[in-house]
Amino acid sequence: MTAGTGQNIRDRVAQFLKENRSDIERAWATTPVFTARRPADAAEECAELLTGLRHVIETGGEEDPSAGGLATVRPVLASLAARSAGGPSGSDRPDVTVLKGPLLRLWREQDLPEDIVHSGDLVLSNVLNTLRIALLEIELSAGTETILAQRAQLTELSTPVIKLWDGILAIPLIGTLDSTRGQIATESLLEQIVAQQARVAILDITGVTAVDTLVAQHLLKTAVAARLMGAECIISGIRPQIAQTMVQLGIDLGEVATRATLADAFGQALRVIGLTVCPDERGAG
Amino acid sequence: MSATSVVELQDVLLVTIQGELTDEDAMALQEELTTNVARSSARGVLIDVSGLDLVDSFLARTLHDIAGASALLAAETVVVGMRPEVAITLVELGLTLPGLGTALTVADGLDRLNGSARRR
Numbered sequence: 001m002t003a004g005t006g007q008n009i010r011d012r013v014a015q016f017l018k019e020n021r022s023d024i025e026r027a028w029a030t031t032p033v034f035t036a037r038r039p040a041d042a043a044e045e046c047a048e049l050l051t052g053l054r055h056v057i058e059t060g061g062e063e064d065p066s067a068g069g070l071a072t073v074r075p076v077l078a079s080l081a082a083r084s085a086g087g088p089s090g091s092d093r094p095d096v097t098v099l100k101g102p103l104l105r106l107w108r109e110q111d112l113p114e115d116i117v118h119s120g121d122l123v124l125s126n127v128l129n130t131l132r133i134a135l136l137e138i139e140l141s142a143g144t145e146t147i148l149a150q151r152a153q154l155t156e157l158s159t160p161v162i163k164l165w166d167g168i169l170a171i172p173l174i175g176t177l178d179s180t181r182g183q184i185a186t187e188s189l190l191e192q193i194v195a196q197q198a199r200v201a202i203l204d205i206t207g208v209t210a211v212d213t214l215v216a217q218h219l220l221k222t223a224v225a226a227r228l229m230g231a232e233c234i235i236s237g238i239r240p241q242i243a244q245t246m247v248q249l250g251i252d253l254g255e256v257a258t259r260a261t262l263a264d265a266f267g268q269a270l271r272v273i274g275l276t277v278c279p280d281e282r283g284a285g
Numbered sequence: 286m287s288a289t290s291v292v293e294l295q296d297v298l299l300v301t302i303q304g305e306l307t308d309e310d311a312m313a314l315q316e317e318l319t320t321n322v323a324r325s326s327a328r329g330v331l332i333d334v335s336g337l338d339l340v341d342s343f344l345a346r347t348l349h350d351i352a353g354a355s356a357l358l359a360a361e362t363v364v365v366g367m368r369p370e371v372a373i374t375l376v377e378l379g380l381t382l383p384g385l386g387t388a389l390t391v392a393d394g395l396d397r398l399n400g401s402a403r404r405r
Contacts, residue, residue, distance in 0.1 A: 190369030197389055224381045225372035230365060230388035
């Protein structure tokens with residue numbers, strides 16, 4: 001097929017899309033992609049989609065998902081993708097392939113020579129396939145953005161450094177410590193040791209679900225780095241099961257002080273900086 | 286370019302290191318310091334590394350050697366003011382400077398040298 005004929009077919013298909021707009025829109029509005037929407041919205045989206053597709057076919061970009069013509073369709077696709085709450089594998093994911101059936105049926109119903117029907121079939125199939133790829137791309141990038149945002153949130157959440165007393169800091173570690181989170185926790189703790197002139201830092205691992213050799217290694221490194229800076233580190237909140245696991249794994253925390261609870265660690269920290277807690281003589285309550 | 290200065294504060298030698306320290310500088314410092322400790326019969330050596338933003342394995346070893354030599358001359362060595370990033374780098378390199386005293390600030394270091402009796 002020469003390029004000239006290809007353009008003729010495209011023009012013919014574009015003309016068909018234009019002339020049968022209302023029929024196609026009506027057929028599309030009943031497909032699962034749009035039935036979940038309010039009828040007015042669905043009609044509007046169908047119209048936008050159709051206009052966009054016609055533009056793509058007219059400019060000959062039906063096989064290139066990054067083509068400029070698809071730019072007009074992207075807002076509609078984005079709104080479709082936003083509805084796929086189940087993610088790329090979810091069952092309620094909008095699938096634009098269902099649009100192909102009604103479109104091709106309407107195309108074939110026309111009284112046209114067979115070769116034009118076949119070529120038009122090809123063009124319409126191509127453009128819908130491209131549309132599907134574009135939709136998938138949008139869905140994937142939306143998923144990636146969500147994951148990145150959530151990871152950033154998690155990192156922020158997981159590393160608060162708390163001042164317990166003048167010269168005593170605590171960092172409650174929560175969840176699973178991977179290398180990124182562990183590193184950020186260490187860095188913020190060391191920075192706060194300098195900023196607040198802390199003599200003692202308590203690493204509380206009450207909220208840590210599992211301690212493997214890697215996590216233990218990290219705790220140890222943090223403690224040694226704190227010591228190099230002139231602060232003492234206490235690890236607290238080691239649950240009995242975790243203590244047993246650590247022994248079975250042969251983890252030795254060396255000379256780093258450990259305590260069962262944060263309260264014990266705080267008491268030890270007060271002793272280190274030379275303070276004691278004693279009952280109030282006046283018996284105030 | 287580096288500038289190290291050794292100041293005598295009564296019976297304590299305060300060493301301040303500014304900028305990057307080359308290997309030659311580090312060896313010269315070790316030499317000077319050991320001589321000074323012997324001459325002044327100092328009780329302690331405070332090495333302020335807060336101006337250092339790079340510590341390599343050689344410098345770490347030099348610090349360790351200074352501490353060892355000073356200990357032989359009856360002086361305790363305390364490294365003060367190490368920056369967080371330097372501390373992390375040293376730990377990652379596996380240089381944990383065992384046996385070397387550390388303190389947050391020069392004041393803390395002096396307290397430490399003056400014994401636990403004067404702890405805050």
